[in-house]
Amino acid sequence: MKVLVADAINEKGIENLKQAGEVVVDTDITPDELAETIHEYDAIVVRSRTKLTKDIIDKADNLKIIARAGVGVDNIDLDAATEKGIMVVNSPESTSITVAEHTMGLLLALARKLSIADKSVKDGKWEKKKFMGVELRNKTLGVIGMGRIGSQVVNRCKAFEMDAIVYDPYLPEEVANQMGVTLTDLETVLKNADFITIHVPLTPETKHLISDDEFEIMKDTAFIANCARGGIIDEDALYTALLENKIGGAALDVYEEEPPAEDCKLFELDNIILTPHIAASTKEAQRDAAIIVADEIIELAKGGTPQNVLNMPRIDTNTYKKLTPYVELCEKLGSFIAQAISGKIKELEVVYAGELAEIDNIEILTRTILQGVINPFLGSPANAVNAPLIAKERGISIIEGRKNDAKGYGSLIKVTARTNEETFSAVGTTLHDPKILKVNDYWVDVKPEGHMFIAKYEDIPGSIGKIGTKLGEHGVNIGIMQVGREEKDGKAIMILTLDKEIPQDVIKEIQELENVYDAVGLEL
Numbered sequence: 001m002k003v004l005v006a007d008a009i010n011e012k013g014i015e016n017l018k019q020a021g022e023v024v025v026d027t028d029i030t031p032d033e034l035a036e037t038i039h040e041y042d043a044i045v046v047r048s049r050t051k052l053t054k055d056i057i058d059k060a061d062n063l064k065i066i067a068r069a070g071v072g073v074d075n076i077d078l079d080a081a082t083e084k085g086i087m088v089v090n091s092p093e094s095t096s097i098t099v100a101e102h103t104m105g106l107l108l109a110l111a112r113k114l115s116i117a118d119k120s121v122k123d124g125k126w127e128k129k130k131f132m133g134v135e136l137r138n139k140t141l142g143v144i145g146m147g148r149i150g151s152q153v154v155n156r157c158k159a160f161e162m163d164a165i166v167y168d169p170y171l172p173e174e175v176a177n178q179m180g181v182t183l184t185d186l187e188t189v190l191k192n193a194d195f196i197t198i199h200v201p202l203t204p205e206t207k208h209l210i211s212d213d214e215f216e217i218m219k220d221t222a223f224i225a226n227c228a229r230g231g232i233i234d235e236d237a238l239y240t241a242l243l244e245n246k247i248g249g250a251a252l253d254v255y256e257e258e259p260p261a262e263d264c265k266l267f268e269l270d271n272i273i274l275t276p277h278i279a280a281s282t283k284e285a286q287r288d289a290a291i292i293v294a295d296e297i298i299e300l301a302k303g304g305t306p307q308n309v310l311n312m313p314r315i316d317t318n319t320y321k322k323l324t325p326y327v328e329l330c331e332k333l334g335s336f337i338a339q340a341i342s343g344k345i346k347e348l349e350v351v352y353a354g355e356l357a358e359i360d361n362i363e364i365l366t367r368t369i370l371q372g373v374i375n376p377f378l379g380s381p382a383n384a385v386n387a388p389l390i391a392k393e394r395g396i397s398i399i400e401g402r403k404n405d406a407k408g409y410g411s412l413i414k415v416t417a418r419t420n421e422e423t424f425s426a427v428g429t430t431l432h433d434p435k436i437l438k439v440n441d442y443w444v445d446v447k448p449e450g451h452m453f454i455a456k457y458e459d460i461p462g463s464i465g466k467i468g469t470k471l472g473e474h475g476v477n478i479g480i481m482q483v484g485r486e487e488k489d490g491k492a493i494m495i496l497t498l499d500k501e502i503p504q505d506v507i508k509e510i511q512e513l514e515n516v517y518d519a520v521g522l523e524l
């Protein structure tokens with residue numbers, strides 16, 4: 001293998017890469033030079049400086065793997081790489097400890113008012129009384145999101161003799177038990193925690209997860225830290241809570257706007273600590289990232305499968321051609337069901353009918369459905385390689401079946417998800433584009449894309465109008481509407497494609513309408 005290291009990475013990673021073959025290090029390479037020479041390489045290692053655009057990727061005729069030493073892949077055109085059959089790998093676990101340690105730093109700094117005490121001494125003052133702190137010992141840590149980073153924070157807080165309560169609706173009870181934490185609802189965490197720390201991805205569900213109502217519930221001594229993503233905490237609500245001493249203090253590493261505006265109101269306050277999105281910045285995280293991606297390239301050079309593939313695993317060309325048209329459908333079907341269903345998914349049943357049922361190696365599609373099911377709730381996207389493992393860890397079991405009859409279509413895929421609250425299914429096919437043909441027992445004709453909305457309601461005159469009026473009142477325009485029903489005067493379902501994302505408070509208002517059983521917004 002010939003490997004190009006196009007951005008500066010830790011020496012140890014470069015040293016290890018030699019096990020894969022010839023290594024060229026050119027960390028000043030320009031986009032033009034890269035476009036000219038990329039066809040020579042089998043693998044490329046980048047951080048964030050090198051932009052792998054579609055134009056460059058299209059010229060990468062021999063490239064098999066793009067390795068991002070780090071997490072974010074905004075500088076890589078994933079679709080172009082997938083189209084070209086190039087794996088894109090990253091190193092999501094390389095920063096977990098580093099971010100957890102930064103979180104600990106912020107929690108301790110909050111408890112002991114370190115940043116204002118530091119400023120006070122440098123201002124020539126000696127205000128010992130003003131900086132009375134609290135211990136972490138015997139306090140309750142409230143964790144929102146118990147993934148890679150959340151669990152590392154819990155491990156560290158145990159050493160400080162703290163008790164941990166966790167809100168993570170996608171974490172199985174058994175896993176929480178093994179980790180020695182109590183799984184509970186958000187309200188209980190907010191009410192009881194002395195220190196709250198956020199480690200969830202930013203999704204439509206977590207946007208402004210912490211806002212006015214949530215600050216109202218917290219103890220007036222509570223401290224909150226966010227090292228996850230800006231926008232999970234509503235910064236206007238945080239400002240008011242801090243100004244009115246509704247909580248003890250806050251620490252942010254991430255912001256709704258980065259960098260924050262020069263006149264950001266939070267800068268006026270003493271009871272907040274701010275760091276410039278540096279939670280993941282340590283020498284060790286950079287070294288680990290380089291070693292992890294070097295290992296991925298070595299694994300591929302040996303004929304194995306890398307672990308952190310973000311786009312797709314490789315399959316033989318013939319099967320690949322037959323399955324490719326269904327890959328997008330599968331991801332959308334998984335994502336649609338995961339967002340539409342209530343409760344934690346325990347079982348997923350996938351049935352392939354028609355031509356697809358004849359293909360032996362169909363596992364890639366099931367993996368892609370799983371990827372769609374779990375990605376709406378993950379910070380770093382899962383891929384077709386690691387989705388089954390992550391699903392298993394999260395207690396989701398999978399049943400795969402085949403049927404000959406595709407009811408006149410070339411192929412049909414039926415996905416049924418079961419939670420402790422309900423069973424929800426969707427049947428889809430690909431007719432040029434992905435289509436959903438049936439949702440539960442209702443026949444529909446829906447293109448799963450963009451901003452969507454599902455309401456389940458009583459099929460009586462006026463129900464549809466009331467929902468439409470609510471959307472209209474809030475300026476949410478309906479692009480496409482599909483309704484289906486079990487029987488006249490029975491239960492009905494409405495599936496809408498909207499021109500913009502539906503805000504959570506509008507969904508709440510619709511849920512409260514008479515005759516509406518359930519309403520949910522989806523982002524596909």
Ligand code: NAD
Binds near residue numbers: 092144168170205
């Ligand atoms: P992860 O995917 O391992 O864990 C995320 C956890 O959040 C999962 O357990 C998931 O079940 C849970 N979750 C998802 N939706 C939820 C919801 N609505 N309510 C409660 N829990 C929910 O991710 P991670 O690697 O631990 O990363 C956590 C966050 O930290 C991400 O937002 C990531 O982008 C961020 N991050 C920030 C930095 C930084 O520099 N500040 C660096 C790395 C990661």
